[in-house]
Amino acid sequence: MDVDLTGASWRKSSYSGGGGGQCVEVADNFADAMPVRDSKDPHGPALLFTATAWQSFITAVRTGEFDAR
Numbered sequence: 001m002d003v004d005l006t007g008a009s010w011r012k013s014s015y016s017g018g019g020g021g022q023c024v025e026v027a028d029n030f031a032d033a034m035p036v037r038d039s040k041d042p043h044g045p046a047l048l049f050t051a052t053a054w055q056s057f058i059t060a061v062r063t064g065e066f067d068a069r
Helices: 051-062
Strands: 010-012 024-027 033-038 046-050
Touching (some): 033 051, 046 051
Antiparallel strands (some): 010 024
């Protein structure tokens, strides 16, 4: 997947909190891709997920699939 991120509008995850710890940012303004990056390294690499893969991940998080047991 080749996506030009120069015009990306990044937002920090609402779950990141204000402590400056482990934060991710996403860019919502892409139809077929979901760019994700480390907010502490905004000039570093971004991961690109298909919209379907990202939605599957979000659903799994919301349903507790990754919760510690």
